[in-house]
Amino acid sequence: MRYLPHTNEEIRKMLAVIGAKDVGDLFSSIPKDHRCNPELNIPGGISEQELWAQMNSIAMKNRTLSCSASFIGAGAYRHYIPAAVSELASRSEFTTPYTPYQPEISQGTLQAMFEYQSQICRLFDMDVSNASHYSGATALADAALMARRISKGRKAIIVPDSVHPEYRRVLESVLCDGDSIRLIPSSCGRVDRAKFAAALDGDVAAAVVQFPNFFGIVEDFRDIADSLHKAGALLIAATPEPIAFGILTPPGSWGADIAAGEGLSLGLPVSFGGPTLGIFTTRDQFTRQMPGRICGKTIDAEGREGYVLTLSTREQHIRREKATSNICSNQTLCATTAAIYLSMLGKEGIRELANINAAKADYLKKTLSAIKGVSIPFEARTFNEFVFETAKPAAELLAKLDAQGIIGGVDLGRFYPDTDQMILVCVTEMNTREEMDRYAQVLAQVVR
Amino acid sequence: MNAPDDLRYTKEHEWVKVEGNVATIGITDHAQSQLGDIVYVEFPGQGETVTKSDSFGVVESVKAVSDCYAPVSGKVVEVNDSLTDSPETLNEDCYGEGWLLRVEMSDPAEIEDLMDQKQYIAFVAEETA
Amino acid sequence: MERRNSKSLSDTNQRTNEPTYQRTDSSYQRTACGATGLVLEEPTLFEQSVPGRRGISLPAIDVPAFNPCEAFGDLVRDKAPELPELAESDVARHFTRLSTRNFSKDLGFYPLGSCTMKYNPKIANKVAAMPGFADTHPFQPLSSVQGNLRICYELERWLCEITGMNAATLWPAAGSHGELTGMLMIRAYHTARGNPRSKVLIPDSAHGTNPASAVTCHYDVVTVQSGPDGLLDPKAVAEAMDKEVAAIMITNPNTLGVYEENFKAVADIVHAKGGLVYCDGANLNALMGFVKPGEIGADAMHINLHKTFGTPHGGGGPGAGPVAVSRALEPYLPMPRIAKNGDNYTTISDKPESIGRINTFFGNFGVLLRAYVYIRELGAEGLVGVTKMATLNANYVKARLKDAYDLPYSRPSLHECVFSDKRQNAYGVKTLDIAKRLMDYGCHPPTIYFPLIVHGSIMIEPTETECKELLDEFCDAMLTIASECEKTPELVKNAPSRPFRRRLDEAKAARDAVLKE
Incomplete structure (x- = not known):
């Protein structure tokens, strides 16, 4: 076995030092009645070439996305990944270390974490970021738990149904007391202000809003932030698509107390949805309530600048049952990848990229809505995703589009009742005008 | 071990100095040296009440967290805000500049339950043995 | 790190704190050169930023002009995010330089106990990067992702076979996330029987994440003291066990690397009162082909794919922490489940008793794929060989070091062994110092100060992928350090001197809390 370097001669020598006759002796502490059949029912080993x-x-x-014209997003957006990003991030000096517990020999990972935290703070306009979380959904769930801790005793979390359905389900599982979630239905794809006001009372720890929301819509949440703060509750912002902040108002500017997000868009392949990158940011005053690892700047014994994992007394390995979260790792490599990607884009690059996404999505939205039988159910500002509606079942339309090499989007009916004639469409810089025109042409045929 | 003779002590390594009806509370030299470099202190706000034997705050070093337990009950009349910016004072001068709280005692008799210097030194010797 | 023959060792011994090995029978000798070569200080991205530079080229807009202000009004950001501006060459150099400051598995010995830092096969990364996998979307029609679903389906079967369990979920992103998932299932199981129960038993030798996960599921933690031999004591468990105990969380082998020989007895005690047994699978590398936890009473077990199945740790993630469960817990597995009908793979998302979702999409699919590749290449015999050689390596290191370092527990070790700094304390040297000094010898330190039941613990897990020469180098370094502790303790206490940075001021970092630029 090529990953087991031992020769028989070496095994013999090592056993002699140990004072054992054969390798089997080393397992003598395992009682006989605990032993399993040593032959595992798994296929036999094969060579690398066969593998x-x-x-x-x-x-x-x-079937890869590039084989078709692909218009699906719904929380996992396809963006172009510059060659330098994958190449740098796949250096084994980044991929094969453990968590940087020994800072003297982990300065590369630590400085990259620090730079990631800095870039994310700037992109989200928030005070402090952790060194990453597992995914947008798990970050959101931990944000809700953190809001409860801060509000000391309040339990309820207001969640509009325009938050990603899978994020909501993760939130429900993790809070594991379903009745504390106050789900409010949207009105025209946006947070229903009257229902929101009715749900807000003295037991509310926080409300979650998504920007852009699951329907691609961006809305002004300043009024919601105000009413939450007046009621002594927090605003948690979730974002599945941080590229939007290249041109749109970041959560820090509209009153978010905790902003969580999915960083898959920041240089990571869609890869069937993972590995993901959970983004977690908050305001200064809540730093010590934040879950997850954090990197901080310091100096070494000779006064030179360096970085360490810090504020670790929040974490499970020290505080055990009193920790801010049970999580004990993060997605460092994904965060490093995001840091590389964001430094390739830069201040102007991300603005331009966001603009291209919005412009192309706007073009397709206008083009499709001009087709007879196609309408836009939610009149609202959208970023790189939108919903259209027809008189036909979405599943049927998507199958017909698929037959012509177009992955036309996501059937909204799989997530919401009474929406099975609606399709959620995403457009990024990866979609050409030609593709979009063909989409419109085929849709016009099949919608009749 | 440094433990002044004019203070009373708890088994959780807090000290109390009584002046009239007001008790000044801090952590002992033994506690600070066990914790190591202290980096963060969290205590109740002025006007809040503390209850004897209940946790009223937290002292953190780089690698450890320790709850602080109230030696006496009462209302917090003053907190040592300067520790927020320079928690290292707790390491440098735990019986002086590093005090934590001043509490107006609701039941001064509670003091009698606490150890004096001799008892505390003996207690620590036994605990570390 | 550079390779030299032993004759030239003296060339590098110019500094007084230069590591000098006491040679054993290695046929060659590596010498750690640390940061003495061409190592450049590297400013942050922000310090290097020059307005107007950029590292990306974007296609021209091929649609009609678009005015964001018109489209978005007051939702337009007033100032662009202040991201650093660099050319591609700046970015490439910056991150390449940063990478040289890292010690990594590919650079050398990394005996971090309980972390299973084995070599990560390159083929797994190559497969994960194949467009056929990387360029697929979680919401594509299922008929167009049959390959991905097959990977998930077969990996689930294989993990069940290795652990003796009935079914598994692959979606937790890490071991701790798997633990949370497992405990949520246990809570759902009890809730369905009328009472979620209120307590979870956890041995004092457990990972800190065990109590944290239990508390996240609204359970109170009851700590069970280990017996004098470091093992779980059935009597202590029986005393703590009642009908309010939802589960016990057991790591086997435990964090001392010792097999819990009372596992079955303890499981029986817990089951008799209706409780369940959660097995922390952090140490599965010691069990493959020897013990299937599902056969000796475990009801749920998470598996750290980044440990046992060789997926890269990535500096702390992404990992994956699938949870395998017994028949009793199967109905509560998170959604989606993967099913096979004939030759067709599909997903199931509507099981009413399921705890719901615990992550988006299909978890960290790219990590699952790498673990699949690992298991497929090694095959059944290869996996058993892994466990055998991991145990051989740990016992070899233990045998070589036991005369120089204190062994607090003398029970036989499996895949890792735990020493303490008791003897070195006599010279004023602590575990932390020994760990830092190891860096000067070109090794990553072991896990230190864990498990908590050993004062000043030094937890060594070599893993199976390390050859005898490398183990000897490590042991030689440890033995040399032991004698340095006696003769020149200051040298050890001031270590390291070779890495890019000396000891960092962690108190200052925590007090100042400079967390961004």
Whole structure:
């Protein structure tokens, strides 16, 4: 076995030093009645070449996004990944260390974390970011738990249904007391202000809003922030698409106390939805309530600048059952990738990229809505995603589009009742005008 | 071990100095040296009440967290805000500049339950043995 | 790190604190050169930013002109985010330089106990980067992602076979996330029987994440003292066990690297009162082909794919922490489940008893894929060989070091061993100092100060991928340090001197809390 370097001669020498006759002796502490059948029912080992061939044939059973014109987002957006990003992030000096517990020999990872935290704070206009979380959904769930801790005793969390349905389900599972979630239905794709006001009382720890929301809509949440703050509750912002902040108002500017997000868009391949990158930011006064790892700047014994994991007394390995979260790791490599991607984009690059996304999505929205039988159910400002409606079942339309090489979006009916004639469409810089025109042309045929 | 003879002590390593009806509370030299470099202190606000034997705050070092327990009950009349910016004072001068709270006692008799210097030194010796 | 023959060792011994090995029978010798080569200080991205530079080229807009202010009005950001502006070459150099400040598995010995830092096969990364996998979307029609679903389905089967469990979920993103998932299922199980129960038993040797996960699920933690031999004591468990105990969380082998020989007895005690047994699978590397926890009473077990199945740790993630469960817990597994009908793979998302979702999409699919590749390449025999060689390596290191370092527990070790700094304390040297000094010898330190039941613990897990020469180098370094502790303790206490940075001021970092630029 190529990953086991031991020769028989070495094994013999090592056993002699240990004072054991054979390797089996080393397992003598395992009682006989605990032993399993040593023959595992798993296929036998194969060579790398055979493995590669086999993996290739499995991969062939997938159809890649590039084989079609793809218009699906719904929380996982396809963006172009510059070659330098993947190449730098896949250096084994970044991929093969553990968590930087020994800072003297981990300055690379630590400085990258510090730079990631700094970039995310600037992008989100928030005071402090942790070194990342597992995913947008788990970050949001931990944000809700943190809001409860801060509000000392308040339990309820207001959640509009325009928050990503999978984020909501993760939130429900993690809070594991379903009745504390106050779900409010949207009105025209936006937070229903009257229902929101009715849900807000003295037991509310926080409300979650998503920007852009699951329907692609961006709305002004300043009024919601105000009423929450007046009621002594917090505003948690969730974002599935941080590229939007290249041109749109970041959560820090509209009153978010905690802003969580999904960083898959920041240089990571969609890869069937993961590995993801959870973004977690908050305001200064809540730093010590924040879950997850944080990197801070300091100096070494010779006075030179350096970085360490800090404020670790919040964490489970010290505080155990009193920790701010049970999580004990993060997605460092994904955060490093995001840091590389964001430094490639820069201040102007991200603005331009966001602009291209919005412009193209706007073009497709206008083009599709001009088709007879297609309407836009939610009249609202949208970023790179929008919903359209027809008189036909979405599933049927999507299948017909698929047959013509177009992955036309997501059937909204799989997430919401009474929306099975609505399709959620996403456009990024990866979609050309030609593709969009073809989409419109095919849709016009099949919608009749 | 440094433990002044004019103070009373708890088993959780807090000290109390009584002046009239007001008790000044801090952590002992033994506590600060066990914790190591103290980096953060969290205590109740002025006007809040503390209850004997209940946790009233937290002292954190780089690698450890310690709850602080109230030696006496009463209303907090003053907190040592300067520790927020320079928690290291707790390491440098725990019986002086590093005090934590001043409490107006609701039941001064509670003092009698606390250890004096000799008892505390013996207690620490036993605990560390 | 550079390779030299032993004759040239003296060339590098110019500094007084230069590590000098006491040679054993290695046929060659590596010498740690630390940061003595061409190592450049590297300012932050922000310090290097020059307005107007950029590292990306974007396609021209091929749609009609678009005015964001018109479209978005007051939702337009008033100032662009102040991201650093650099050319691609600046970015490439910056991150390449940063990478040289890291010690990594590919650079050398990394015996971090309880973390299973084994070599990460390159083929797994190559497969994960294949467009056939990387360029697929979680909401594509299922018919167009049959390959991905097959990976998930088969990986689930294989993990169940290795652990002796009935079914598994692959979606937790890490071990701690898996623990939370497992405990949520246990809570759902009890809730369905009328009472979620209120307590969870956790041995004092457990990882800190065990109590944290239990509390997140609204349970009170009851700590169970280990017996004098470091093992779980059935009597102590029986005393703590009642009908309010939802589960016990057991790490096996435990964090001392010792097999919990009373596991079955303890499981029986817990089951008799209606409780469940959660097994922390952090140490699965010691069990493959020897013990299937599901067969000896475990009801749920998370598996750290980044430990046992060789997926890269990535400096702390992404990992994956699938949870395998017994028949009793299967109905509560998170959604979606993967099913196979004939040759067709599909997903199930509507099981009423399920705890719901615990992550978006299909978890950290890219990590699952790497673990699949690892298991497929090694095969059944390879995995058993992994456990055998991991145990051989740990016992070899233990045998070589036991005369120089205190062994607080003498029970036989499996895949890792735990020493303490008791003997070195006599010279004023602590575990932390020994750990830092190891860096000067080109090794990553072991896990230190864990488990908590050993004062000044030094927890060594070599893993199976390390050859005898490397183990000997590490042991030689440890033995040399032990003698340095006696003769020149100051040298050890001031270590390290070779890495890019000396000891960092953690108190200052926590007090100043400079967390961004």
